[in-house]
Amino acid sequence: MQGVDPAWLPDEAFRPIGTRRTLIRGSGPLVDTVHAEVAEACVRFGGSVSRDGTLVSCAPYERYDLVLELTGAEDGGGGEAFTFERGDGPATVTASGGSGLLYGLFHVVRLGDTAFQGSYGREEHRPESAVRMLDHWDNVAVHPVMGQVERGYAGGSLFWQDGRARGELLGRVRAYGRLLAACGINAVAVNNVNVHEAEAHLLTDRIREVAEIAGALRPYGIRTHLSVTFAAPMVLGGLPTADPLDEAVRGWWAEASARAYAAIPDFGGYVVKADSEGRPGPFAYGRSHADGANMLAAALEPYGGTVHWRAFVYDHRQDWRDRTTDRARAAYDHFTPLDGEFADNAVLQVKHGPMDFQVREPVSPLIGAMPGTRLAVETQATQEYTGQQRHVCWLGPMWSEVLRFRPHGGADGASVGELARGGLVAVSNVGDDPFWTGHPLAQANLYTFGRLAWQPHADPGRILDEWIGLTFAPGPADTRLHAGLRTVLDGSWRTYEKYTAPLGVGWMVQPGHHYGPSVDGYEYSPWGTYHFADRDGIGVDRSVTTGTGYAGQYAKVWAEVYESPDTCPDELLLFFHHVSYGHTLQSGKTVIQHIYDTHFEGVQEVEEAREVWASLAGLMDPARHARVAERFEEQLRSAREWRDQINSYFLRKSGVADAHGRRIH
Amino acid sequence: MQGVDPAWLPDEAFRPIGTRRTLIRGSGPLVDTVHAEVAEACVRFGGSVSRDGTLVSCAPYERYDLVLELTGAEDGGGGEAFTFERGDGPATVTASGGSGLLYGLFHVVRLGDTAFQGSYGREEHRPESAVRMLDHWDNVAVHPVMGQVERGYAGGSLFWQDGRARGELLGRVRAYGRLLAACGINAVAVNNVNVHEAEAHLLTDRIREVAEIAGALRPYGIRTHLSVTFAAPMVLGGLPTADPLDEAVRGWWAEASARAYAAIPDFGGYVVKADSEGRPGPFAYGRSHADGANMLAAALEPYGGTVHWRAFVYDHRQDWRDRTTDRARAAYDHFTPLDGEFADNAVLQVKHGPMDFQVREPVSPLIGAMPGTRLAVETQATQEYTGQQRHVCWLGPMWSEVLRFRPHGGADGASVGELARGGLVAVSNVGDDPFWTGHPLAQANLYTFGRLAWQPHADPGRILDEWIGLTFAPGPADTRLHAGLRTVLDGSWRTYEKYTAPLGVGWMVQPGHHYGPSVDGYEYSPWGTYHFADRDGIGVDRSVTTGTGYAGQYAKVWAEVYESPDTCPDELLLFFHHVSYGHTLQSGKTVIQHIYDTHFEGVQEVEEAREVWASLAGLMDPARHARVAERFEEQLRSAREWRDQINSYFLRKSGVADAHGRRIH
Missing domain, CATH: 3.30.379.10 (Chitobiase/beta-hexosaminidase domain 2-like)
Structure with missing residues (x-):
């Protein structure tokens, strides 16, 4: 290595x-x-x-x-x-x-x-969460455009190379396990939740390769999980159905699981994306997601395995003309009727927000609405929508906010961290890049996730101090280096939020790869991801009174807060309400002036962070410094592009001049 | 076959x-x-x-x-x-x-x-144009995403299969030559103007394969041309430079050309895309495009060959913030200073419009501004921006308008057809599809191009009658079939124009693949392709008085017409002017009402054409009928998407309600 x-x-x-x-x-x-x-x-x-x-x-x-x-x-x-x-x-x-x-x-x-x-x-x-898991969206095969790791920004897969498990290169996997143990992770899913043809076979005729990886991770207390396709009995077993209530199907899964445990005695279990973005699932047979999950749970139960069943189910072929359908509602609407029906070893894995890892979302209302179900909360360490590891964006504060959020309010109500009895999961940001995460500072996200999974209410700043202390060896320049790193990282998530989509509205990204701005990129798409900006205003009315009713999925204490633009937190205003550009925020600014100001500020903050980084040259390994410095150039270019496109778009649409007369194109 | x-x-x-x-x-x-x-x-x-x-x-x-x-x-x-x-x-x-x-x-x-x-x-x-040419943007290699034929919508390449010339399948190439001769084509370029690695070698060690294709086309009077990379002396010859004034470079080209003619005695010559969208060219050596073209002309001259040097040179990395740079100006600005400098066997190949084959563009001012240069005019039979052979879009009327346009005005001034002394060229719409062109009715474009190239002032309607008469064998149902086909095809270009980008503004397409609407898809891009829509109005001011000055590139008679929104033809208004949504067109309608009306009309026309087509079942080969019927479903779906996205975008932006109260989302 x-x-x-x-x-x-x-x-x-x-x-x-x-x-x-x-x-x-x-x-x-x-x-x-x-x-x-x-x-x-x-x-x-x-x-x-x-x-x-x-x-x-x-x-x-x-x-x-x-x-x-x-x-x-x-x-x-x-x-x-x-x-x-x-x-x-x-x-x-x-x-x-x-x-x-x-x-x-x-x-x-x-x-x-x-x-x-x-x-x-x-x-x-003692860890507060028994399962602290990283999901790798790694494929065995390399896709010519998507690359090997779906939403991966750190090179190829750490686990799979040249079409098979890394073999003699498993030393790298072992080193990865060591890093993970040192931040508290104890479970890894080794392949993409979108299970393609080659990867489907990992469950059966290629289980030995999974066992090799499991063997490299085991010395560090990490259990290996596998993403499987719900259609496996048909794809792999040649059965005419994958109906979860069909006896032959149940038998097939029981046998496949027995063979998996024969190869990997401490196998963790399955991760399943079903009836989601085109993946097969129980709906095809008129069965519920509890039926689907419980069938797999039954197959794993004799061996102590768990199925992680993802709640990311929504209509991805929505008609943008139809304003009554609200993707944000989908997980709650699909799963709350099933509460209490899932087996003990079936974990419902819920994304922390109702959409999909935008830089700002409210906490998913599903998390507070499934008292009879073991939930895992899924976050994304890989920076799909937060700069793709070309931008510094330390997500600790965001995750901390989510984990401390109390869906039923009150100082003593359970927090998200406490409700996640089935575990905390992050999509991994690691690949075969020499710095593990592409952007060296993105290592802080991985470390922070592990430590927060261990102790969800921990102070993320203290975790960041730990990471800095360990990663940048102590020395005489320690204080300056430490302070510089804190300056660069501390506010980086809010900086990223400032120069991208405003006030919780999300989705103003280039379609497909999701890097860089495109204000209308998802506006007329089938993905359920709209901002509804017109010449007068912007935002999605998700109130109960006049909107999609999504706000009503929360417990009363939050439903009331989100229902009115007067009480809804500024940072989520456009997620919950369609307001005029002249609407005054709680901050005292108008929406349009907030957009202009935050975008100018965001770029300025990147410029400042870049300067701070430059000043740290000589205080660390030159290669690491150079890699970050190079990425700062791209971050700054991209942040300026975001600023200019967003500001131009809204100036053209609203016609409202910047109060400070700055140049908008 | x-x-x-x-x-x-x-x-x-x-x-x-x-x-x-x-x-x-x-x-x-x-x-x-x-x-x-x-x-x-x-x-x-x-x-x-x-x-x-x-x-x-x-x-x-x-x-x-x-x-x-x-x-x-x-x-x-x-x-x-x-x-x-x-x-x-x-x-x-x-x-x-x-x-x-x-x-x-x-x-x-x-x-x-x-x-x-x-x-x-x-x-x-006798043909009015000595060179009537089809350029195939075919690659030997298949790109995993782009496919084999760049901007091809009719399957794979007709010439190249499994990494080499078709070999025993050259019978299909011969049949193609026969079809081409029957509509008057006498020249074919067999590979993509973007010459990639594998294709570069066709000039040298793979010239025998080109000779095989030439052999299949020769019996029908068709000469074969080859697209070459300007960097060939470096890429293929190992020279340290491709400087067109360097003696070793000139010697390399002379020798390569000698070998090409040894293999193909009637070889047509080279097609070159240089200093264009990232392709190498003479600019790298501080040489002019005349230097570049003349070097190749000199190498071809002993054998009677011609170099077709494309004038498609512009800055494809423009800053969208910079409104002073106007891509439409580029070809004229680059090439008019070189008029008179090109060798006799160097043909400057000019796209018919100043941008890139949009459904509506003015005629390129370069065509009337190069009296001392042999020009070829390039059109696109392949429907990159006109429905990609999923939509019916017969381009005969558009080409006819272009060819009859008289850049210097007057009834007796030379027309574009007459000025194109170096030939008329179309990018081919043919592939290995059983119907040749994917959409069977797209065959009409190929036929019409050939016949117009022979006689540029011919009545396109008469050509369409010819095509119908030949293609659909005469019989008792002939009259009804003929009339039905005319109904479906006659207005199809204007129908397509109606439901897509309005009033000559162009470019409201999905980036990359260019199929389907995305109003802002190219608005904040580096491609020089903007509409500048804001809440008050839309269009690009290309006037001399207040705009980019592009209108001044025309002879006075046209410059004056285009200079003022009062005299500029409606269909080009937004190409030349930025006007308010309330601006009244010569038609008497406002711009915004025109947008709404044409988009509703366009979809209705597709619905009607689909009905007419359905009524023709039984009057032709069922497979042909079925293929078109199937494509009409997609055309209608797509046309509705265009209508709704365009109308919604402009309603949201302008706030002006439809005068007829129709539903806009």
């Missing part, structure tokens, strides 16, 4: 451990991983590590600086929690499972020297 | 000849072709043909119904003219060259039985 960026696990991050004396107690494969990590650090920095497989509680701990102790009998089960404490003696991590011990080790890595200084009372750490 | 539509040469068209007695006099390869055509018809229908290679003027003509006589010594040269006459004796065709005799034969085919009835004084027929 020469030339591959170490991301947040540079050798230097292990110096505090590698210079000290460590005792590891316990046995099992993940303890082996912990031991290997520490041993490598000690070789590098001169420390020492002992291993004691027997559990003798009165060992002479005082001889060590760090003790990592497995308290369970073996490390296969036992969970992911760990404790950390330090009194007068060594810093001590205990865990009842191997995963917990591994997470404890990375906790010590994050603490650095401070883990060995002062005293800590006993802290218990 | 089983299953291939005979187009305008069905067996039945040869019945009048095939049932009679024909004498053919003269020798040579094209006389052989004539003989074979007549002989085959006689075999089929019971007539007879004699051949007399000696020129004995007192032969007993009265024994024959038809005499086809070569008066020149041999048929290799001698030109394309022929005479036709009939008194009391046989109908007689004479020609001094084999091509002329062949054209005379097809003249008799067109006349049908009437050739043998009544008497005709001696008519002399």
Whole structure:
């Protein structure tokens, strides 16, 4: 892996451990991983590590600086929690499972020297979400136009190369697993939810290749999942139907699952995109999505597997002339009638917003409306609509807002993070790029997602500090570098929002590839993605009183807030309401002046961030600095294009001059 | 060629000849072709043909119904003219060259039985344009997205298959040559003007394949031309430069041309797209386009070859914010300073309009501004911007308007048809589709182009009658069928114009593939293709007084007409002027009401044409009828989409209600 960026696990991050004396107690494969990590650090920095497989509680701990102790009998089960404490003696991590011990080790890595200084009372750490998952939209085959990774902006697939699993290059996959474990991820789906011909076979005759990948990820506590096509019994099994209530179909899935578990004993299960954007699904047989999901759940149940059933179901062949159909309503309308019908090991995977990963959306009302269903909440680390890893756009603040949102209001109502009992999922932003994520700063999104999945209410700024501390090795210039990185990243999501589609309206992107502006690009399309701008105003009326009724899908506390343009938050105004350009926002500005101002500001902020980045040259690996600097040039060009197209479009349409007389074309 | 539509040469068209007695006099390869055509018809229908290679003027003509006589010594040269006459004796065709005799034969085919009835004084027929050419934008390689034929809507290439010339399938190419000869075409360029890697080699190591195609076309009097890349000396020859004044470069071209002529003695020459949309050209060396063209002309001159140098040179990376740059000006600005500098065998090939084959453009001012240069005028038979052979759009009336246009005004000023001394060229609409052109009625465009190239001032309606008469075999239902076809085709271009971009403004198409509406699709693009619509008005001010000055590129008589919105023809108003939606056209309607009305009318006309077509079922080959019927469904769907998007866009922008209260979304 020469030339591959170490991301947040540079050798230097292990110096505090590698210079000290460590005792590891316990046995099992993940303890082996912990031991290997520490041993490598000690070789590098001169420390020492002992291993004691027997559990003798009165060992002479005082001889060590760090003790990592497995308290369970073996490390296969036992969970992911760990404790950390330090009194007068060594810093001590205990865990009842191997995963917990591994997470404890990375906790010590994050603490650095401070883990060995002062005293800590006993802290218990446990993930709040049991499933912390990355979905890779990777194809085995390379599409001539779309490339290999759907919505991927970091090169080809990390898992698949030359038409098969990476084989001898699985070392890279293992390194990826290590990075993921160090930020708390414990599940990976290795192929695209749009399952094409070649990829369908991964479930059956190519399951060995999936097993190879699973083998590379397993030492870091990561379970492997597979996206499957609902039509598999027909496509692969030659059956005349894929009806989920058909016995032969159920039998086929049971057998396929048995074979998958024979190859991969800790296989995580299936991810399914059904009846969505042309994919096959249970509707063809007059069955419900609960029927479909439960059939797969039944096939996985004997082995402890889970089906992640995506709720991304809507009419993608809508007539733009029809203003009564509202795509935002679709997931709620489809799935709330099924609440309580899904099996325990069927997880309904819901996108965090009702549309599709726009830079600003309200939280999906479905998340608060399925009390009898295990939900996973899906986000997108890959920056499909947020600059495609050519723009800096740190999504931590957006995800944090979503996870802290309380669908039923009140300070003590459950938050999205708490409601996501079935897990937190992000579409991966990683490929075979040497920097993993194309834009080196996009690594921060991956890290932040993992840490937020572990602790959804964590302060994203603190997570960003962690990422900076680990990724950019400490040194004398540390403070300036750290401050510079925070300046560049902190507000980057809001900056991106400023220069792109305004006030929550979304979708003003180039059709197809979704990069760069096209205000009307999706306006007369079948995708249900409209802004309805005319010479007088803009926005989608989703109120109950006069609009599509979408606002009424929320609990009363939010439905009331969103129902009126007077109470709807500015940043979502055009998502919920069609207003005149002269409408005054809560900020005191008119809509049209807000559009002009934010677009000028957004570009200016990119210019400033680029300057800050330039000032950091010399404080980091030159290759990393150069890659980001180069991307800043494109970001600035693109941001100016966004500014000018959006402002021109609305000046031409509204006829309202900029209050500050700036040049609009 | 089983299953291939005979187009305008069905067996039945040869019945009048095939049932009679024909004498053919003269020798040579094209006389052989004539003989074979007549002989085959006689075999089929019971007539007879004699051949007399000696020129004995007192032969007993009265024994024959038809005499086809070569008066020149041999048929290799001698030109394309022929005479036709009939008194009391046989109908007689004479020609001094084999091509002329062949054209005379097809003249008799067109006349049908009437050739043998009544008497005709001696008519002399000669083509008004010496070069009547089809340019195929065919690639040897198949592009995964663009397909094989650039802007091709009739399947794959007729010439290239599986990465090489068609080989044993050249019979199809020969049949194509026969069709072309029957409408007067005498030159074909066999590959795309965008010359990619594989196709560059056709000039050198793959010239034998071009020779095979030339061999299949030669029996019908068609010369083969080749598109070449200006960078060939570097790409193919390994030279460090392609500078047209460099001696090594000139030597390379001389040698390449010598080898081309060794392989193809009647090779037509080169077609070149240089310094255009990213193609290499002389600008890179600080040389003029005359330098570039003349270098190639010099290489071809010893062999009688010609270089067709395209004038399609403009800035395709324009900044949409810059309203001073006007793409329409580009060809004139680039080339008029070079008038008189081009070699005799260098033909400047000019698109008929200043932009790029929109449904309505003014005639290019360059055509009237190059008195010292041989010009070819290029049109597009392939319907890139006119419905892509899914819509019926017979272009005869448009071409006729262009060819009759007199750039210097006056009834006796030279017309475009007369000014095109270097030839008339169309981009072919043919592929390996069984109907040749995808849409069977698109055959009419190919036929009409050939006949107009022969006689630019011909009445296109008369040509359409010819095409109908030949293509749809006569029978008892003939009158109804003929009238129905005229109804469907006659106004189809104006119908298409009605439901697409209004009043000459153009470009409201989906970017990239150019099918279907996208009003703003090219509005913020680098392509120089804007409409500048805002809430008050629309159009491009190209006047001299207040605009880009483009109108001033015309001779005074037209410059004055175009300069003012009061005199500019309605159909070009938005090409030349930016006017308010309330501006009153010469028709008496406002611009906005014109937009609404034409779009409703256009769709209605498609609905009516579809009905007429349906009524013709049973009067023709069912497969042909079905293919057209199927395409009418798509045309209607698409026309409605155009109507609704255009009308909605302008209603939203202008706020002006339709005077007739029709539904606009």
